[in-house]
Amino acid sequence: MGKTVAQKIFDAHLRDEPFPGTKVLSLDMVFCHEITTPIAIDDLVRLGKDRVFDPNKIKAVIDHVTPAKDSKTAQQGKVLRDWARRHSIKDFFDIGRNGVCHAIFPEKGFVRPGYTIIMGDSHTCTHGAFGAFAAGVGTTDLEVGILKGVCAFRQPKTLRINVNGTLPKGVYAKDVILHIIGTISVNGATDMVIEFGGNVVENLSMESRMTLCNMAIEAGGTSGICAPDMTTVEYLWPFIKDDYPSKEAALEDYKQWQPDADAEYERVLEIDASSLEPMCTYGYKPDCVKPVSQMTDSKIDQVYIGSCTNGRIEDLREAAAVLKGKTIADSVRGILSPATPDIFKQANHEGLIDIFLEAGFCVTNPTCGACLGMSNGVLAEGEACASTTNRNFNGRMGKGGMVHLMSPAAAAAAAITGHITDPRKYL
Ligand SMILES: CC(C)[C@H](C(=O)O)[C@@H](O)C(=O)O
Ligand code: SF4
Numbered sequence: 001m002g003k004t005v006a007q008k009i010f011d012a013h014l015r016d017e018p019f020p021g022t023k024v025l026s027l028d029m030v031f032c033h034e035i036t037t038p039i040a041i042d043d044l045v046r047l048g049k050d051r052v053f054d055p056n057k058i059k060a061v062i063d064h065v066t067p068a069k070d071s072k073t074a075q076q077g078k079v080l081r082d083w084a085r086r087h088s089i090k091d092f093f094d095i096g097r098n099g100v101c102h103a104i105f106p107e108k109g110f111v112r113p114g115y116t117i118i119m120g121d122s123h124t125c126t127h128g129a130f131g132a133f134a135a136g137v138g139t140t141d142l143e144v145g146i147l148k149g150v151c152a153f154r155q156p157k158t159l160r161i162n163v164n165g166t167l168p169k170g171v172y173a174k175d176v177i178l179h180i181i182g183t184i185s186v187n188g189a190t191d192m193v194i195e196f197g198g199n200v201v202e203n204l205s206m207e208s209r210m211t212l213c214n215m216a217i218e219a220g221g222t223s224g225i226c227a228p229d230m231t232t233v234e235y236l237w238p239f240i241k242d243d244y245p246s247k248e249a250a251l252e253d254y255k256q257w258q259p260d261a262d263a264e265y266e267r268v269l270e271i272d273a274s275s276l277e278p279m280c281t282y283g284y285k286p287d288c289v290k291p292v293s294q295m296t297d298s299k300i301d302q303v304y305i306g307s308c309t310n311g312r313i314e315d316l317r318e319a320a321a322v323l324k325g326k327t328i329a330d331s332v333r334g335i336l337s338p339a340t341p342d343i344f345k346q347a348n349h350e351g352l353i354d355i356f357l358e359a360g361f362c363v364t365n366p367t368c369g370a371c372l373g374m375s376n377g378v379l380a381e382g383e384a385c386a387s388t389t390n391r392n393f394n395g396r397m398g399k400g401g402m403v404h405l406m407s408p409a410a411a412a413a414a415a416i417t418g419h420i421t422d423p424r425k426y427l
Contacts, residue, residue, distance in 0.1 A: 001257070001262060001264045001383050002194070002261060002262035002263040002264065002265070003259065003260050003263055003264075004158040004160075004195055004259045004260075004263045004265065005131060005133075005158075005193075005195055005225045005227055005257055005258065005259050006133055006156055006158055006193040006195070006225060007155075007158070007263075008038060008114075008224070008256065008259075009114055009115075009132070009133040009274070010023055010025065010133070010153075010155060010258065010377065010409040011283055012114065013025040013026045013027075013028075013116045013133075013395035013420050014383045015150055016286075016351075018152070018411050019152055021155055021201045021202075022152055022153070022154055022155075023152065023153055023154075023155050024151070024152045024206060025116050025133075025150065025151055025152075025153060026150055027053075027057070027113070027116050027117070027118060027145055027149045027150060027151055027296045028057065028112070028115040028116050028117060028132075028246055028402065029057055029058075029059065029105075029115060029116075029118075030053075030057060030058045030059075030117070030118055030146055030149070031057060031058075031061075031082065031101060031105055031110075031117060031118070031119035031121075031124065032059065032064045032119065032120070032142075032143050032144045032146075033061055033062065033063050033064060033080070033101050033119070033120070033121060033138070034059040034061075034064060034065075034066075034073075034076045034079075034174055035064045035065075035120075035121075035302060035397075036120030036121065036139065036142065036183070037060065037079075037080055037083075037120060037142065037146075038075075038076050038079035038114050039079055039114070039120075039139050040082075040120065040139050040142045040143045040146060040180075040396075041079055041083045042079065043139065043142055043143055044146065047073055047130045047419055049147055049164070050086075051087075052087045052089070052147070053144055053145075053146065053147060053148050054149060055087050055088045055089045055090070056088050056090075056091075057149065058081070058087075058091075058146065058351040059089070059091040059105055059108075059110050060080055060083075060084050060089055060091070060092045060093070061063060061092070061098050061099070061101050061104055061105070062077045062080060062094055062095065062098050062370065063094070063098055063099060063100050063104070063367060063368055064082070064099050064116040064367070064368040064369075064374060065077075065367070065368070065369065065375050066095055066098055066365070066367045067095055067365075069374070069375045073374075075273075077094075077389070080092075080401070081094060082397060083171075085239075087157070087177075087369050090310035091108065091110070091132045091185075093282060094280045095351070096115040096341070098317065098337075098341075098344070098366065098367075099340025099341055099364070099367075100306075100307060100308045100339040100340065100344075100364035100366060100367070100368055101119070101121060101137025101215065101308065101337050101341065102121075102123050102126040102127065102308035102312060102368075103210075103308055103311060103337070103339035103340050104340045105127070105365075106126075106127060106129075106206070106210065107129065107340055107343075108344060109236060109239030109240075111130045111134070111231060112130060112132065112236065112240075113130055113131035113132060113133055113254045113272070114131065114132065114133070114175075114254070114256065114257045115130070115132040115133070115134070115342065116133050117132055117133070117135070117146050118134070118135055118136075118141065118142065118153070118223065118343045119134075119136060119142075120136070120137060120138070120139065120142045121136050121138070122136040122217045123136065123214055123217060123308050124136040124137075124212065124215040124223075124226075125211050125213050125217050125222070125223040125224045125246060125392065126213050126214040126308055127210075127212045127213070128193075128209040128213040128216070128223045128224040128225040128226065129206060129209035129212070129224070130206070130226075130227050130228060130232055130235075130236070131225060131226060131227055131232060131254065131257040132225075132256075133193070133223055133225070134223055135151075135153070135216035135222050135223050136217065137151060137266035142165065147228065148189060153182070153222075154191065156191055156192055156193045156222045156223075157191065157266035158186075158192060158193050158194075158195050158263070158264075158265050159193070159194050159195070159221070159265065159266055159267050159268075159269065159329075160195045160197065160259075160265040160267070160268045160269070160410050161180060161194055161195070161196050161197070161198075161268075161269045161271060162197050162268065162269070162270050162271065163196065163197075163198040163199075163200040163271045163273050164198040164199050164200060164271070164272065164273065165199075165200060165269070165272045165273035165274035165275070166200070166273060166274050167200055167273050167276070167351065168274065168276065168277070169427055170275075170278055170409060170422070170423050170424035170427050171273070171276045171277065171278055171407075172211075172318065172408075172409065173204055173208035173209070173211040173212050173245065173416060174211055174279075174309070174310060174388070174405075174406065174407040174408075175276055175277070175278055175279045175407055176200070176212065176216075176271065176273065176276065177211065177212050177215040177218075178215075178279040178280070178281065178286075178289045178405060178406075179271065179276055179279055179289065180269075180271065180358065181215060181218050181219045181289060182217050182279070182287050182288075182289030182290075182312060183269075183271075183287050184217060184221060184269065184287075185219070185286045185287045186218060186285050186286060187220045188219045188220060188287075189216060189219040189220045189221035189222075190220035190221075190289070190367040191220075192221055192222065192266055193216075193221060193222050193223045193224070193225055194213075194216045194219065194221045194224045194225070195224075195225045195226075195227070195265075196212055196213070196225065196226050197225060197227065197259075198210070198270075198271070200271075200273045202225075202229065202231075204219075204226075204231075205231065205314060206231060206232065206235040207312045207314040207315070208230075208314065209226045210312070211296065211309055211310060211315075211325075212226070212277065213225065214308055214309045214390055215286070215309065215390050218287075219286075219287070219410075221263070223333075226258065227258040227259060228251075228254040228257050229254075229256075230247070230251055230295050232249050232254065232426060233250045233251050234247070236250070236320075236399035237250075237343050237369060241279035245389050255332050258296060272396075275292040276407070277293060277422075278290050278291065278292040278293070278407060278409070278410050278422055278423055278424065279291055279292060279296055279406065279407075280386075280404050280405060280406035280410060280420060281392045281404055281405040282295060282298070282404065283392070284392055284393055284394040284402075285341075285391060285392070286390070286391065286405065287319070288374075288392070291395060292406065292411045292420055292421070292422050292423070293422050294409050296419060296420050296422070297305050297419065297420075297422040298384065298404065298419055298420045299331075299384060299418065300332060300384050300385065300386045300404070300414045300415075300419055300420065301332065301333065301379070301383040301384055301385065302332065302333045302334075302335065302377060302379060302383060302384075302385040302386075303328070303332055303333070303334045303335065303361075303385065303386045303387070303412070303414055303415040304335050304337070304370050304371070304377055304385055304386070304387040304388065304389065304397070304411070305319050305334075305335070305336045305337070305361075305388050305408050305411050305412070306335070306336060306337030306338065306339060306364075306369075306370070306371065306388065306389070307337070307371040307387075307388060307390065308339065308368075308369065308371075308390070309388060309389055309390040310388035310389070310408050311337060311338060311339030311343070311366075311388070312339055313343050313346050313423070315388060315408040316336070316338060316343065316347045316352050316356075316408070317350070317352065317411045318407065318408045318412075319336075319356075319388075319408035319409060319411060320352040320355040320356065320412075320413040321361040321371065321409070321426075321427065322413050322416070322423055322426045322427065323355050323356065323412045323415070323416070324355050326359055326416050326426075327358075327359050327360050327416075328359050328360040328415040328416055329360065329361040329398055329415065329416060329417060329418035330418075331418045332360075332362055332415050332418050333362070333377070334356070334361035334362065334415045335357065335361065335362050335364060335370060335376065335377045336356045336361045336363045336364070337363075337364045337365070337366060337367060337369055337370065337376065338363070338366055339366055342364075343366070344366060351420055355413055359416075361415070364376050364377075368384075370387075370388075370397060371387075371389045371391075371397070372391075372396065372397075373375070373395070373396055373401070375396040377397070378395045378397060378398040378401075379398030379400075379401030379402075379403075380398065380400070380401070381398075381399060381400030381401065382401075383398070383400075383401050384401070384402040384403075384404060385397055385401065385402070385404065386404050386406055386410070386411045386414035386415070386420065387403050387404065387405060387406070387411065387413050388405075388407065389403070390403060390405065391403070392404065392405050393406075401410070404420060406420075407423070409423035409426075409427070410422075411422045412426075413425065413426055
């Protein structure tokens with residue numbers, strides 16, 4: 001039997017198998033942010049183990065609440081900042097240079113096909129878009145990873161999802177992944193890696209592949225993975241051009257991380273993209289998914305465009321295409337958080353920021369902020385937000401608030417009308 005992408009990465013990184021099925025893998029990267037890493041740092045310091053396995057393989061960012069909003073978040077930032085300095089972690093992104101972790105780390109070229117990556121953050125699965133095995137871990141695993149550069153995993157099974165057909169106008173990667181989660185449920189990929197394939201995925205940009213992989217965890221998946229191809233090479237080229245004589249040579253090397261034709265999958269799911277519509281969520285779980293067209297009575301108080309799911313340049317372009325020349329409803333507060341400073345700069349350069357401002361949006365600095373209800377747009381009780389984020393848990397963006405997950409185009413359309421709206425109307 002052939003191997004899936006995840007199996008190949010596991011085999012190539014295997015250090016030890018202390019119990020059958022438990023694999024200790026060497027790590028290529030440990031990513032850190034200021035919410036979970038300070039807990040691990042304090043613990044390591046207390047244990048007299050204030051060391052790091054390799055400062056070049058640790059990348060850190062202050063992203064969840066930045067600028068700090070109170071003494072607690074200021075202290076979290078300080079612990080991470082002091083630790084990065086103490087251990088000469090040179091890729092540390094602080095205010096002015098910081099952005100949402102799962103957007104800024106790929107943008108800086110820290111993710112490569114075949115890599116193993118951990119982070120104390122559930123959406124670490126995003127980086128699987130590059131053909132890496134990237135998983136969110138808890139504090140103990142993070143501590144071991146920081147100290148020794150290894151992490152123990154149960155060998156995951158693989159769920160293969162083939163997305164074929166043609167994405168209709170106004171339907172994006174976000175709609176595909178919402179549809180998938182609605183179909184397989186929030187437990188549908190538990191203990192599995194979701195390997196995305198099919199001609200639609202092959203034609204997606206890296207940004208859209210990140211959107212797909214980002215929400216693998218919302219179906220319980222350990223990680224999402226897209227096999228590397230020329231799109232991956234093109235994205236990474238500025239970072240790898242000294243390592244390979246040509247893009248073709250890079251692709252040839254990366255082919256080792258493609259699944260075998262006879263790979264063994266736990267389950268294979270076929271999705272016909274041509275039949276999809278713009279989708280959104282209606283309840284407190286990401287699998288409560290309906291077509292936007294069935295939700296148009298739902299009133300919206302706030303629209304949030306940003307996050308590690310949909311705060312990238314492509315997302316801002318999609319939303320701006322809907323908003324161009326229009327103003328948002330008086331009843332709506334529009335908030336845009338470009339996911340990184342480079343995305344912000346690019347959006348400004350392309351005139352997108354002007355479109356958002358003229359439409360009546362507020363534009364914040366790059367941060368997670370409102371996505372997890374910590375700052376920059378917390379909802380009041382009874383309010384609803386059309387959001388491009390990935391979680392609609394009860395109270396996620398503020399106690400008693402409702403979050404409707406959708407694509408940037410759908411969120412922009414909701415901003416114009418003040419209720420959930422089919423974005424195709426404006427395209
Ligand atoms: C703060 C962090 C631990 C958390 C996560 O792991 O996902 C956050 O990023 C989120 O999205 O809720
Ligand atoms: S943008 Fe939201 S989902 Fe992504 S890492 Fe930040 S808080 Fe978590």
